[in-house]
Amino acid sequence: MTNRQPTAPTRNRRRRLRALGRRQALRVPGPVPPGTTRIEAVGLRVERAGRPVLDQVDLRVRAGELHALVGPNGAGKSTLLAAISGDLPVAGGTIEVDGRAQADWSPVELAMRRAVLTQSSTLSFPFVVEEVVRMGRAPWTGRPEEEHDDVVVAETMARCDIARFAARTYPSLSGGEQARAALARVLAQQASVLLLDEPTAALDLHHQELVMRIARDRADAGDAVVVVLHDLALAAAYADLVTLLADGRIRAAGPPAEVLTAPLLTEVYRHDIEVVPHPRTNLPLVVPRRQPHPLENR
Template identity: 65%
Template sequence: MSRVIAETLGVGVVLGGQPVLHGVSLSARTGEVLALLGPNGAGKSTLLAALAGDLPPSAGQVLVHGKPVGGYRPKELAKLRAVLPQQVLLSFPFTVAEVVEMGRAPWAGTPAAELDEEVIAEAMRETEVTEFAQRRFPSLSGGERARVALARVLAQRTGLLLLDEPTAALDLRHQEAVLRIAKRRAGAGDAVVVVLHDLGLAAAYADRVALLSGGELAAAGPPAEVLTGELLSRVYRHQVEVLAHPRTGAPLVLPRRDHE
């Protein structure tokens, strides 16, 4: 039985004097991958930041484990949720192994620290970065950096994973690998919230999807219910066809490309 780990209740966010989110209510549940979808500027990353407690809402409330997210001290919150931002900027040329090890910082001085070595090694194996553990982070390609950043988040070992476009810099194989990792974490009882632009990945791997449009929640539910041609065409302002995958039945989202 899944339970709610984090939720937004009528959340609104104003940035630079401009409203970005309007009254969004959404929950992240154990055992599920929730994909946040929508066109550029829809408010996906803003909603993720609000869920993470990194961006205070101007209206409504964000709860983590039933408590207002602003009521946690930073170290307490770091034990409850791990956040992967779109870009990871480091001021010093840390090695890959050192970057991943940073994910264990919240557990320093606790019994969980005894697992550091094992957890770090597992996170690096999952993301396929072990072979360049001693390379300097700035020397990596964009895709390699993205995988190292994900390894750091996995090493944090929290029950709530918040991933902002984790597949953006990755090739096809590693995109699939990242979503398989998300699915495994959800299968182990975690709640995973992931911002995606690839509707096909969302349809294949998400248990629920939330479609944002203009800072509002246009629809939320299982992919087969939300990812319809009519709704997607309206939200993305481009004609879309949705077919059923011949083997899995999952929605296949295809932009119309009619050439005269």
């Protein structure tokens, strides 16, 4: 009796079926009620070259909330974001995602749950903007959600004000345009946890407000959003909660009005800072105290 080897089409079909089986076995996230804890870090410690850059940090990220991480340079904001996103190993403490240890989720399962915007997004190849945004749809490849790729990509580019750049190569864009394209890729992922590291850093005033409005809208729609910010006025205006870090530890956490106080900010930032209410909205305005210009005294 002769053992017949499967033909190439048969082998390919079997590989596709095995891949589909693995896709079907994935734990796909479902609807989450507002207030549900999506990510929780307890006693987090991160070290670099044997030196702690985060120590005994607790953080809870809930559905329906926009949580701002603020603090001076070197405070540990980006390190904390990288740790809770799973992109940075920790030396101590625990991180849970949707009630399970972070390590219990596969990379694809994590990508279905949380999307991460890093400070810089460098591409080695001249992909056009639409291709870059479409990369965000990768976790849903081979699933029914893939049918919505074209609509999601188009809507996301329009929302981030980059639709007119769709056919341009990513390296040809300005820094601010690249930042918005990178954000569009993250939003196209349609994960219900957004971890955004300084999304407004390279943007003009109009697009800073646009990006923070997007983040606010996503939180209002039930997503959990964490944003690293240097602009304390943006944190005061858009965040539900603010965590203030300094020297790798949490100095304060709570609603913006409780955390963004002049005495605490003056101490942490080592600069005289004033916090005054906006005359119309009553939102806190955080401004450095400056000496009058000499010409003003003439």
